[in-house]
Amino acid sequence: DAGVIQSPRHEVTEMGQEVTLRCKLISGHNSLFWYRQTMMRGLELLIYFNNNVPIDDSGMPEDRFSAKMPNASFSTLKIQPSEPRDSAVYFCASSLPPVADTQYFGPGTRLTVL
Amino acid sequence: AQTVTQSQPEMSVQEAETVTLSCTYDTSENNYYLFWYKQPPSRQMILVIRQEAYKQQNATENRFSVNFQKAAKSFSLKISDSQLGDTAMYFCAFMKPNTGNQFYFGTGTSLTVIP
Numbered sequence: 001d002a003g004v005i006q007s008p009r010h011e012v013t014e015m016g017q018e019v020t021l022r023c024k025l026i027s028g029h030n031s032l033f034w035y036r037q038t039m040m041r042g043l044e045l046l047i048y049f050n051n052n053v054p055i056d057d058s059g060m061p062e063d064r065f066s067a068k069m070p071n072a073s074f075s076t077l078k079i080q081p082s083e084p085r086d087s088a089v090y091f092c093a094s095s096l097p098p099v100a101d102t103q104y105f106g107p108g109t110r111l112t113v114l
Numbered sequence: 115a116q117t118v119t120q121s122q123p124e125m126s127v128q129e130a131e132t133v134t135l136s137c138t139y140d141t142s143e144n145n146y147y148l149f150w151y152k153q154p155p156s157r158q159m160i161l162v163i164r165q166e167a168y169k170q171q172n173a174t175e176n177r178f179s180v181n182f183q184k185a186a187k188s189f190s191l192k193i194s195d196s197q198l199g200d201t202a203m204y205f206c207a208f209m210k211p212n213t214g215n216q217f218y219f220g221t222g223t224s225l226t227v228i229p
Contacts, residue, residue: 033217043205043219056216089157101147101209103217105159 002026004094004106012112018080021109023092025073032075033103034067035091043091049075082113118208120220127196128228134181135191135223137206143167147209148182148189149217154202162204165189196227 005024013019025032033048047057052069060067064083069075079086089110093103117140127133139148150162165173165182172180177197181190193200206220 042221045216048216091159093159101211102149102161102164104161105151108157108159110157 004092004104006090006092006106006109008109009107010110010112012114013082014114015083016081017113018078019082019086019111019113021077021079021090021092021111023075023077023106025075025092025094026096026104027073029094029096029104030072031095032069033093033095034075034077035093037089037091037108038087046077079111082111084113087111087113118206118218118220120204120206120223122223123221124224124226126226126228127193129196129198131196132192132194133196133225135193135204135206135225137189137191137220139187139189139206139208139218141187141208141210143210145211147211148180149207149209150178150180150189150191151205151207151219152200152202153205153222154199159205163191193225198227198229201225201227 004026007022031050034046035043036046037043044059046059047067048055049069065079067077089108091105091108093105095103119138146167148165152160152162163173163175163178165180172182177194179192203222203224205222208218
């Protein structure tokens with residue numbers, strides 16, 4: 001069974017450009033988490049969804065960040081406009097509460113904003 | 115709020131030796147789950163081991179085992195017979211059930227296995 005799929009794996013863009021990161025959940029999972037990892041701040045939860053509904057977006061840095069789940073298996077994280085301080089590795093993870101408590105992570109997207 | 119503390123930013127161990135990574139957490143909950151994740155240079159986050167708080171028996175997965183001390187809110191990871199492939203960042207995580215599986219991660223411990 002395929003794991004969590006993220007695309008692109010690497011993204012380099014210029015300040016001010018729009019960036020869209022994509023995530024496909026493991027089949028049957030219904031919770032989706034977006035994380036950001038930096039050296040300075042470690043692993044931060046940005047937002048999570050349960051059954052396509054955003055449950056907690058208090059970790060989203062500012063209005064430039066938005067996340068959607070247009071269907072049960074797919075999510076996007078958009079940054080518009082992007083800034084150099086957004087450079088980080090972005091992970092998504094999925095799980096199936098309460099049957100399975102473990103979160104399964106995708107391979108991450110390394111974003112560099114010049 | 116739940117907090118997870120990993121007080122060892124970096125550790126090293128000789129190949130084939132045993133190493134213990136520490137993790138403490140703060141919660142008022144009685145029922146919860148604890149995890150150790152491994153992040154090698156490939157960046158992939160890999161589940162190493164999990165522990166349910168209601169179970170007194172320490173979880174074990176091959177060379178990996180935990181020492182779960184609920185009263186002390188401590189959850190250390192022991193790696194036996196360390197291998198070069200164990201070199202990675204290790205993250206301790208706390209999860210409270212019925213919260214949509216929201217995790218709280220520690221800051222990580224960078225482990226280097228020396229040949």
